[in-house]
Amino acid sequence: MSDITPELVRHLASLSRIDLHDEEVTSLTSELGQIVESIAKVQEVATDDVVATSHPIPLQNVSRPDEVGETLTQEQALSNAPDSADGRFRVPAILGGEQ
Amino acid sequence: MSGIVGLTAAQLAERLGAGEVSSVEATSAHLDRIAAVDGDVNAFLHVSDHALEVARSIDDRRAAGEELGPLAGVPLAIKDVLVTTDMPSTSGSRILEGYMSPYDATVVARSRAAGLVPLGKTNMDEFAMGSSTEHSAFGPTRNPWDLSRIPGGSGGGSAAAVAAFEAPLALGSDTGGSIRQPAHVTGTVGVKPTYGAVSRYGSIALASSLDQVGPVSRTVLDAGLLQDIVQGHDRFDSTSLTTQWPSMAEAAREGARGDVLDGLRVGIVRQLGGEGFQAGVRQRFTETVEMLQAAGAEVVEVDAPHFEYAVAAYYLILPAEASSNLAKFDSVRFGLRVEPAGATSEQMMSATREAGFGPEVKRRIILGTYALSSGYYAAYYGSAQKVRTLIQRDFSAAFAQVDVLVSPTAPTTAFPLGERVNDPLAMYLNDVTTIPANLAGIPGISVPIGLAPEDSLPVGLQIMAPAYRDDRLYRVGAAVEALVENALGGTLISRAPALGGAR
Amino acid sequence: MAADKLMDYDAALELFEPVLGFEVHVELGTKTKMFSHAPNVFGSEPNTNVTPVCLGLPGSLPVVNEQAVRYSISLGLALGCQIAASSRFARKNYFYPDNPKNYQISQYDEPIAFEGSVEIELPDGSLRTIPIERAHMEEDAGKLTHLGGSGGRIQGASSSLVDYNRAGVPLVEIVTHPIFGTEALAPEVGRAYVGAIRDIVLSLGISEAKMERGNLRCDANVSLRPRGQEKLGTRTETKNVNSLRSVERAVRYEIQRQAAILAEGGTITQETRHWHEDTGVTSSGRPKSDADDYRYFPEPDLLPVVPSAELVEQLRSELPEQPLARRRRLKADWGFTDLEFQDVANGGLVDVVEATIAAGSSPAAARKWWTGEISRRANADGVEVTEVIQPERVAEIAALVEAGTLTDKLARQVLEGVIAGEGTAQEVVDARGLAVVSDDGALIAAVDEALAAQPDVLAKIRDGKVQAAGAIIGSVMKAMRGQADAARVRELVLERAAAE
Missing domain, CATH: 1.10.10.410 (Arc Repressor Mutant, subunit A)
Incomplete structure (x- = not known):
């Protein structure tokens, strides 16, 4: 019994900016349902007394001195840009026409 | 395999050093081999236009009397997950088709500095998500042992290139087995070093806390020679260790000639075998363990009770981190852009990501987004991080009893192309043996141990050591390699079928 | 855009109690960015102060700037906060074109500093304590320029351009607890609080703190609750409040706007609003569909920051006197009235007046020179007062007046000579023959x-x-x-x- 619904898949797709087709929503809903069911078992042993590990090798205080290093040129920075103008990356309107 | 391409990296390096072979000759031989067989294998996404030029400069430097590194002039294949300034870097994805990085990955820069000659970029599952390379946007790689079968993944291209003698060495990356499992199914050697031993800078991130770059080769010594070049601290990667590493090549040489197996305490993990493992895989594994015992190793069974939760934890942590790591592919600064007429920036991003990502990538991004969502975080991502702690404890307990742990590298030999591509769960279970090492950050190696009788396909032995003890893997790995070679009366890879041009 | 209906301010206060909250972002003046060695400088050609890290290029990884961590700890201490024994970074996931990785590296459940308070002084001289919830480190976003709309606004723009020079500049975000009991003084409290943060940051020397340049940015949260109600009302978050005066005006505006809606039985939408300096109104911002779910998780590319007790104590010992305490001390020492001191403080002249007095001038003379003639000249020339003349020179002139050598009128001529570079005050007196005839x-x-x-x-x-x-x-x-x-x-x- 999984709580993966087509609406949830659509919401997750919107959060992750993927414009899924309807067929993809359908197949993902069922696939994710199965996957989630099988991975939910982590909860069985994840008790309160167990600390979480986010880094496999524990290190701390890794930092660098505040010294300027090599930078990219503007040409390098823009070299892969799908669109640019005036030394900047160009994107279409951020707000839709109706707003 | 005869001729230059049949040489191991160590043998080739020796001849280069002795002036018996030039780097141009070695590079040409491999480029010819690629031209002859890669139409069948499809290990390469891009073959370098500069390889001969680089080889010539190495020859010139050698001729000028310059002191060069041990692998100078040896060709190298590079997994497409590693960014390179002179070749496109796509990570197997349509969304990065043609992407030219303005900088080299640290491992690539170190390889260049050591005089290795980049031959090209190897195929992989898109963004390293997969165990078969079938999720590459540019078509699957085929296993040189049987072209109808998968070469493993995600680094199937690197393993196949090495197995097909298209390159003596390759660089790979291993997030849940992407170096070791392809080595297993292609009869080659692959090493996942200790997390942080090799820089991740310039490795297109899949799951930051699991990814590790490592060597792919046909012998343990060759892998050690390459790890010696790429390992060590990198100030551009915060998780890079400052450890002064011993020479892995030296460890491999010791292992090959010495008696390291005598008195070695070897643990068999009860949870990494048995049911679900192919009979021929089990058989070769058991025989190898018996050889180890015969060589003086003390073999015990150890229990790792939480390993059964490893795959579940992995498929929460990986998608979660990946969903965030892959957010940068939005068509603003680089990569594919799909811009429907009148689209807003947001619509452009959504259309681009819909068109640019394959089904497995979308699946994992959606899954990871779910695992991190408010309301689910504690139950999923949080719990998975706790399982990680439990698995580390299992390893600690095991390594208190034994020096190394062993298992079959994967449950089965190479499966047929297409068999599991539409069954994500079955595909995920393929990583059951390799995932625990990534969750715990410990090093692992896969060494070929023979062919499964039922399908005559390669089987690998996975050896795992405690964190920081990569040298132990090389020592034991080389010893196992020597035992197997002795038993077979030659290397396993020499039994690989001839391909294309060599027929 | 229809004009908002506003309720008379006093009437609004009769019906509702305002509750405030502030999020102040301080750009740190480090040499390099938070996680990359790109220079942290303002005003360069677009996309030149960038590395692969700043652009979020594939394969790039962040590394923490140790100076930014030290600055953040100092700021935390100056805010009276506890410094975390262990602090870590987290990813805040949201898509926006100015956010190069589409996640911002910030801090979530383990900020570097937490639970402090800031004492502020209101115009009437009364003191208040503002409770601080936390101060955390994060990175700034790039800068968008909107094309095709009117006046460079995002509304109606046909496309936007992105410059990532600012992307990755170190920020400390200071978050207050809800501020109760300000009543009619809410706008003044807002202004005084942000001013106090500015003064603290300046006293630490960790930021230029220029609001007009975005070094210091304030988001003002305002909610109203009907008199006698326990439950907090729905709040709005007003951004783009880029001067102290705007803080005061924006808070006042939101109180009046929300009161008008609530009084008519309407409800307040929880939203981001934008302050418009020119028209003096707030307008509804883009409702962020993702805002409810940033999917925070620990940043796997970075390790925990675990400040040693030695470091924290060292930074604590190096803290300058708190600006408000210092101001109160100086005001008493100098014997200034409230008005006189405000003249000095509001003109940003406390330091130069102090230096002038230290060089021998009387407080009254120092105040008179700096708030008078020197400020006038600085304003006229559009420069800082310190660029006009050094405090030591001013003290010399004041001493000559004190000794009767110069009248005020003559002294002004001497000041002119000193500013013109004719030498010390005495040299100008001698050269111009300006001394009083005392024979x-x-x-x-x-x-x-x-x-x-x-x-x-x-x-x-x-x-x-x-x-x-x-x-x-x-x-x-x-x-x-x-x-x-x-x-x-x-x-x-x-x-x-x-x-x-």
Whole structure:
């Protein structure tokens, strides 16, 4: 019994900016349902007394001195840009026409 | 395999050093081999236009009397997950088709500095998500042992290139087995070093806390020679260790000639075998363990009770981190852009990501987004991080009893192309043996141990050591390699079928 | 955009209690960015202060700037916060074109500093304590330029351009707990609080803190609750509040706007609003569909920051005196009235006045020079006061006045000479021959001459009409070309008039 619904898949797709087709929503809903069911078992042993590990090798205080290093040129920075103008990356309107 | 391409990296390096072979000759031989067989294998996404030029400069430097590194002039294949300034870097994805990085990955820069000659970029599952390379946007790689079968993944291209003698060495990356499992199914050697031993800078991130770059080769010594070049601290990667590493090549040489197996305490993990493992895989594994015992190793069974939760934890942590790591592919600064007429920036991003990502990538991004969502975080991502702690404890307990742990590298030999591509769960279970090492950050190696009788396909032995003890893997790995070679009366890879041009 | 309906401010306060909250972002003045070695400088050509990290290029990884961590700890300490024994970074996931990785590296459940308080002073001299919830480190976003709309606004724009020079600049975000009980003074409290943060940051020397440049940015949260209600009302978050005056105006506006809606039985939408400096109104921002779910998780590319007790104690010992405490101390030391001190403080002149006094000037003279002539010149030339003249030179001039060598009028000429680079005050006095004539002989001669020339005035003085002496004094001063002490001249006039 999984709580993966087509609406949830659509919401997750919107959060992750993927414009899924309807067929993809359908197949993902069922696939994710199965996957989630099988991975939910982590909860069985994840008790309160167990600390979480986010880094496999524990290190701390890794930092660098505040010294300027090599930078990219503007040409390098823009070299892969799908669109640019005036030394900047160009994107279409951020707000839709109706707003 | 005869001729230059049949040489191991160590043998080739020796001849280069002795002036018996030039780097141009070695590079040409491999480029010819690629031209002859890669139409069948499809290990390469891009073959370098500069390889001969680089080889010539190495020859010139050698001729000028310059002191060069041990692998100078040896060709190298590079997994497409590693960014390179002179070749496109796509990570197997349509969304990065043609992407030219303005900088080299640290491992690539170190390889260049050591005089290795980049031959090209190897195929992989898109963004390293997969165990078969079938999720590459540019078509699957085929296993040189049987072209109808998968070469493993995600680094199937690197393993196949090495197995097909298209390159003596390759660089790979291993997030849940992407170096070791392809080595297993292609009869080659692959090493996942200790997390942080090799820089991740310039490795297109899949799951930051699991990814590790490592060597792919046909012998343990060759892998050690390459790890010696790429390992060590990198100030551009915060998780890079400052450890002064011993020479892995030296460890491999010791292992090959010495008696390291005598008195070695070897643990068999009860949870990494048995049911679900192919009979021929089990058989070769058991025989190898018996050889180890015969060589003086003390073999015990150890229990790792939480390993059964490893795959579940992995498929929460990986998608979660990946969903965030892959957010940068939005068509603003680089990569594919799909811009429907009148689209807003947001619509452009959504259309681009819909068109640019394959089904497995979308699946994992959606899954990871779910695992991190408010309301689910504690139950999923949080719990998975706790399982990680439990698995580390299992390893600690095991390594208190034994020096190394062993298992079959994967449950089965190479499966047929297409068999599991539409069954994500079955595909995920393929990583059951390799995932625990990534969750715990410990090093692992896969060494070929023979062919499964039922399908005559390669089987690998996975050896795992405690964190920081990569040298132990090389020592034991080389010893196992020597035992197997002795038993077979030659290397396993020499039994690989001839391909294309060599027929 | 229809104009918002506003309720009269006093009426609004009668019905509702305002509750405030502030999120102040401080850009740190480090040499490099938070996670990359790209220079942290303002005003460069677009996309030149960038590395693969700043652009979020594939394969790039962040590395923490140790100086930014130290600055953040110092700021935390100055805010009276506890410094975390262990602190870590987290990813805040949201898509936006100015956010190069589409996640911002920030801090979530383990900020570097938490639970502090800031004392502020209101215009009436009363003190209040603002509770601080946390201060955390994060990175700034790039800068968007909108094309095709009116006045560079995002509304109606056909496309936008992105410059990532600012992407990755270190920020500390300071978050308050809800601030209760401000009542009608809410706008003043807002202004004083942000001003206090600015002063603290400046005193630490960790940021230029120029609001107009975005070094210091304030998001003001305002909610209203009906009198007698326990539950907090829905809040709005007003962004783009880029001056102290705007903080005050925006808070006031939101109180009036929300009160009008609530009084009519409407509900407040929880949203981001934008302050418009030119029109003095707030407008609804883009409702962020993702805002409810940033999917925070620990940043796997970075390790925990675990400040040692030694480091924290060292930074604590290096903290400057708190600006408010310092101001109160100086005001008492200098004997200024509230108004006098405000003149100095609001002009940003506390440091130069202090330095001038330290160089020997009286507090009154230092205040007069800096708030008067020097500020006028600085404003006229559009430069900082410190670029006009050094405090030591001002003290020299004040000393010459004190000693009677210069009158105020002469002193202004000396100031001009010093500013013009003619040397020290004494050198200008000498070169221009500006000293007061203190030789009584010469003065007496001039007085006698003037009395002789105006016998009618002399007669009036002798009749006891002392104020008539003014005319004589004027003549004498004119004869002396101003280089006489008017008080002494007056004495002499009365003396000589009586003597004849």
